[in-house]
Amino acid sequence: MSWIVSFPCTRAEAEALSGEIPALDALDAPPVVVTREIDEDTGLWQLDAYLDDKPDAALLDLLRSLVPSARDEMPIVERLPDEDWVTLSQQGLEPVRAGRFFVHTSSYSGRLPPGTTPFLIDASQAFGTGGHDTTAGCLAMLDRLARRGGTPRNIADIGTGTGLLAFAAMALWPRARVIASDIDPASIFVTRDNAAVNGVPLGRGGGRLALAVAPGTDHPAIRRRAPYDLVIANILAGPLITLAPDIAAATAPGGHAILAGLIARQMEPVLAAYRAQGFRLAGRGGSADWPCLLLVKRRRYGWRRKERAFHRSDPADASFGNW
Incomplete structure (x- = not known):
């Protein structure tokens, strides 16, 4: 099984995560991070991190640190079938x-x-x-x-x-x-x-x-x-x-x-x-x-x-x- 962790974020935070993320790259199994716009009118964006294993508290804190606006937010953590996570990660990527x-x-x-x-x-x-x-x-x-x-x-x-x-x-x-x-x-x-x-x-x-x-x-x-x-x-x-x-x-x-x-x-x-x-x-x-x-x-x-x-x-x- 695979896992997805989601946090709300701002557009500026999403754009800042578009390149390399040293804090994640240093991990043995870094998550795949995708950011996407949720609501164009309100400017709400979302960070989705896809992982092979259930995240522990330390990893959740690390992901939260990438989006300071979500410091008081509880993450959404969901379990996904292995065959679905790659497809799901693409849904926010428009041509x-x-x-x-x-x-x-x-x-x-x-x-x-x-x-x-x-x-x-x-x-x-x-x-x-x-x-x-x-x-x-x-x-x-x-x-x-x-x-x-x-x-x-x-x-x-x-x-x-x-x-x-x-x-x-x-x-x-x-x-x-x-x-x-x-x-x-x-x-x-x-x-x-x-x-x-x-x-x-x-x-x-x-x-x-x-x-x-x-x-x-x-x-x-x-x-x-x-x-x-x-x-x-x-x-x-x-x-x-x-x-x-x-x-x-x-x-x-x-x-x-x-x-x-x-x-x-x-x-x-x-x-x-x-x-x-x-x-x-x-x-x-x-x-x-x-x-x-x-x-x-x-x-x-x-x-x-x-x-x-x-x-x-x-x-x-x-x-x-x-x-």
Whole structure:
């Protein structure tokens, strides 16, 4: 049997839980957390956590700590049949239309809109089902870049999550060489499975997706393929700022970077970090709360400049993924 724990929450709390949750990731068997809007008029949202075993008091307190507005609320704890919990976890995930892309889960039984490029991405421990403004904003920005005539031949998706943005880039530019990486090995396994479901070929050559487990750009395969015409990084503002020198070093002169995962008040610090590395702002998309930035690297900066530096972490973290 499986279990579900539910707490009411605010929209801000739900959005804050859209990325990695270190407190849960540290658990031996972390729950799958899904947030969804319950009432549009009142702005009520709900956190649902799906677990393999009945939660103890410590886990309930940990889940409650993720949504401070529910500190005085009693959780709803229910037991579910094993075969139902995955389907139930998808119920709050509506299909997303972003640019030419249509992203849905396996619970969607409707008609695919004509003229769209569909992807089936189920909820998982990896971020990037398309439902959050950051992922949808990146999808729309990729579409916008293609409509502007952009033709990147070498692409890196740093912090790929479910692999969705890498899949979208391959759909737009089917002959490009694409590599997707993530610091979390679980994300690479999720990406591999999603690639099979969506007919995305894995491999090292053009028209195939290479996968690697890596902190930022710190991986031999990522460095060997550089410089990139397009770097996608939908992560968080802090890592985006830290990785600015590395992403600049990996981006070809005249190449583009699509950055997301930041909230509106973090946009200027992120832009300042990338302007210092020779980028300029070429476009803004996403939502008012969650901007998506399109940057262009000025041509006077090159991959071989002496000041290039890659962000280093424990070499043990930079292991190969599945190719």
